[in-house]
Structures are given as C-alpha cells and as structure tokens.
Amino acid sequence: MSINAPVAARRAAFDEPDEPVDDAGVSDDLSGEVSRETALPRPPRTRTMVIANQKGGVGKTTTAVNLATALALGGLKVLVIDLDPQGNASTALGVDHSEGVQGTYEALSGEVSIAELVQRSTEAPGLWVLPATIDLAGAEIGLVNVPSRESRLLHALRDFSELHHPDYVFIDCPPSLGLLTLNALVAADEILIPIQCEYYALEGVTQLLRTINLVKGSMNERLYLSTVLLTMFDSRTRLASQVASEVRRHFPKETLPTTIPRSVRVSEAPSYGQSVINYHAASAGAQAYLAAATELAHRGADLKEK
Numbered sequence: 001m002s003i004n005a006p007v008a009a010r011r012a013a014f015d016e017p018d019e020p021v022d023d024a025g026v027s028d029d030l031s032g033e034v035s036r037e038t039a040l041p042r043p044p045r046t047r048t049m050v051i052a053n054q055k056g057g058v059g060k061t062t063t064a065v066n067l068a069t070a071l072a073l074g075g076l077k078v079l080v081i082d083l084d085p086q087g088n089a090s091t092a093l094g095v096d097h098s099e100g101v102q103g104t105y106e107a108l109s110g111e112v113s114i115a116e117l118v119q120r121s122t123e124a125p126g127l128w129v130l131p132a133t134i135d136l137a138g139a140e141i142g143l144v145n146v147p148s149r150e151s152r153l154l155h156a157l158r159d160f161s162e163l164h165h166p167d168y169v170f171i172d173c174p175p176s177l178g179l180l181t182l183n184a185l186v187a188a189d190e191i192l193i194p195i196q197c198e199y200y201a202l203e204g205v206t207q208l209l210r211t212i213n214l215v216k217g218s219m220n221e222r223l224y225l226s227t228v229l230l231t232m233f234d235s236r237t238r239l240a241s242q243v244a245s246e247v248r249r250h251f252p253k254e255t256l257p258t259t260i261p262r263s264v265r266v267s268e269a270p271s272y273g274q275s276v277i278n279y280h281a282a283s284a285g286a287q288a289y290l291a292a293a294t295e296l297a298h299r300g301a302d303l304k305e306k
Contacts, residue, residue, distance in 0.1 A: 025306075040074030040294060041301035046161050048134040048226070052190035056175035058196040059231035062214030062266060063171040065092040066286075069275040070293030072124035076167040079112075079118065079160070081153070082132035085139075090131040094273040095119040097131035105135040106181065108143065108152045114160040140179045144152040149179065150219060154187040168300075177211050187217045190226040195247055196250050197233045197240040197259070202247065225254055227299075229292060230277055233259040258292040261285060 051064045064080055072078045082089040082097070083104055090097035096119065097103060106112045107130060112198045114130055121127040143149040157169065170192075171184040185191070191212060195201050209225070216223045234240045248255050260266075263285030269276040276286045 004222050018045060024073065024171045040076055040297035042076060043297075043300035043303055044250075045303070046166055046169060047190060047300050047303070048157065048161075048171070048188045049190045049192045050171045050173060050181075050184040051192045051194065052173045052181060052184065052208060053193050053195070053204060054175055054177050054181075055196075055201075058204070059128045059177070059194045059229075061092065061172050062270075063229060063231065063289075064089050064170045064265075066271075066275050066277055066289035067293050068093075068127060068170050069121075069123045069277050069294065070290045071168055071297060072121075072127035073277065074297060075126070076297070077126045078166070078168045078170070079127075079128045079130065079166045079168065080300075081130045081154075081157075081171045083136070083180050084132055084172055085134060085137040086174070086197070087132040087134075088270065089172040090129060090164075090209065091276060092270040092272060093121040093123055093127070093129050095121055095129045095131050097133050097167075099134060101129035101131060101133055103133050103136070105133065105139055105142075107306075108121050108136075108139055108154065109146075110156070113252045114156050115163060118160075123278055124153050136180070143179060150182045151186050153183040157187050177207065182215070184305070185212065185223060186220045188220075189222045190224060192227040192229060193225065194229050194231045194260075196231050197243045197247075199239065199243070201243050202250065213282070225251075227296065228255040230255065230259040232262050234262045255293050258288055258295055260284075260288045261291065 051060050053060055068080045069080045074285050080093060081104060087097040102117055106205055107114050107117055118128040118130050121129050143152065171188060173181045173184050193205060195205060212223060212225065228247060230247060231245050233244060244259060263283055265280040265283035266276045266285035269279035269295055272279055276283060278290060280286055
C-alpha cells in the first residue's frame with residue numbers, strides 16, 4: 001500500500017502575525033534534578049531506522065545522534081551508521097573519522113565487514129558508530145558499475161546484525177535522494193522523518209514519500225514510515241504550532257507526542273564532540289530527546305516478532 005504524500009499547507013494559514021514575545025524570560029535550561037539515564041524496553045527484533053529528509057537543516061543528524069545516545073543510556077545496544085560524507089554524526093559522537101580512517105565507504109565496497117569498522121562512542125555504553133570519511137563522497141561514482149549497488153549496505157548490515165544483535169540501528173543520510181540514501185532505504189525496515197516546524201516543512205517530505213513508495217514496490221517491501229519527529233519547535237510563535245498541527249493531521253499515528261524545541265545547547269553540543277544529553281543534560285533540548293527516545297522505545301517494545 002502506498003503512502004500518500006501530504007498536501008502542502010496553504011500560505012494563508014501562516015500569514016497571521018505572531019504574538020508579541022518577550023525574549024528576556026525565555027530560558028533553554030530546565031530547573032530541578034535531571035537524570036540522563038533511563039531503563040528502556042528492548043524491541044523484539046532489531047529496529048533498523050533510516051533518518052531521512054531531502055530537505056537540509058531539519059535536524060536529521062542531531063536526531064540520529066541524540067536518539068541513539070538516549071536509547072543507549074537506557075541500556076540498549078545501538079549502532080549509528082554515518083552515511084553522510086560530511087561525517088557530522090561521527091563528529092558529534094566523538095569518533096575518529098579523519099582521512100585514512102576506514103568506515104562506511106569500505107563497508108559499502110565490501111572490503112571490510114562492519115564489525116571490523118565500528119568504533120565505540122564515549123557518549124554511552126553500548127553505543128557504536130560506523131564513521132563516515134570524505135572517501136564516502138566518491139561512493140556514488142565508485143559503486144555505479146558494482147552489481148546490486150543499491151543493496152550493498154543491506155548485505156553488510158545483515159552480516160553484522162546476525163552476529164551482534166543490536167536493538168537499534170540508525171542510518172544518518174545525506175540531504176539528497178542519491179545512491180547513498182537509496183542504500184539506506186533498501187537496508188532499513190523503518191523510516192524516521194524529522195520535520196522542522198517552519199513554513200514549507202511538508203513540501204520537503206512529498207518527494208521523499210514518493211521515493212519510499214518506489215523503493216517499497218521494487219526493492220524493499222518491508223519499508224514503512226513508522227515515525228515522524230517535530231524539530232526546531234518554537235512555542236513562542238503561532239507558525240510553529242500551526243505547522244505542528246498540520247503535520248499531526250497528515251501523520252496522526254506516526255508523529256511522536258514530544259516535540260524538539262529550538263535550543264542553543266543542541267546547536268552547541270556537536271562542536272564539543274558530544275550529544276546534547278551529555279553536553280547539557282538540564283537543557284530543554286536534551287530532555288526532549290530523552291522523552292522522544294522513551295516514546296520510541298515503548299512503541300518498539302509493542303512491535304510483533306516477525
């Protein structure tokens with residue numbers, strides 16, 4: 001069954017002026033005792049989730065990094081596959097992805113197994129990262145004549161999962177619908193789409209949903225959209241609330257109750273090679289990602305074993 005693409009919100013709905021805001025009273029920090037650790041339920045099988053949105057700047061990498069960290073702090077085994085040549089997920093999780101380091105490119109080319117390439121992240125016990133280096137930028141050209149080039153990641157990941165049985169695998173994609181993203185869509189069972197609470201948010205999702213339907217029909221019948229996460233939510237603006245309502249109308253079951261607020265701490269954390277959860281646990285952004293991870297884990301625990 002195909003996934004219906006959302007109709008873009010009408011401009012008139014967003015032309016109302018925002019309410020006046022006094023920035024002096026706005027704080028990114030939460031008061032009271034804050035804990036980073038939770039005990040989360042395990043899914044009955046590995047959940048392989050591709051985090052994708054062809055629109056850039058919506059929080060894909062930030063979501064991958066912080067959900068992975070939160071789930072691992074909850075006692076789960078998590079693998080993050082950095083499939084973006086920029087290597088931002090690798091940076092944020094504090095793993096080496098400098099020139100000469102082997103990682104995702106070698107896994108796709110079949111030269112080395114994922115088990116030999118993953119690095120342990122210091123962000124949480126049980127958190128592993130398959131790093132991306134600049135070599136990955138040449139993968140689209142290097143794999144063009146390789147047989148079954150769109151399923152290279154699938155085969156490499158299956159070998160790893162059969163031996164190590166991770167609870168969650170997050171695949172962080174580049175902001176495009178090229179061969180790297182196609183490999184992710186073929187390898188994954190679920191799609192998690194971060195959607196920023198700004199105008200044109202849904203328009204960036206439409207082409208991705210068409211691509212999902214094409215992949216589902218020809219290369220990966222298991223694939224389905226399971227999760228939508230609202231990011232960059234600013235409760236002070238009417239626009240953000242209207243966009244959130246529009247997204248929930250189109251994806252009522254898929255959209256997590258928690259929204260990720262705009263947060264200076266979330267933006268700062270990667271420059272320190274950390275998730276926001278470890279960088280500043282008391283921030284609103286850190287607590288929102290912990291809450292979203294908890295919701296994701298409880299949904300996963302309810303999945304039926306295949």
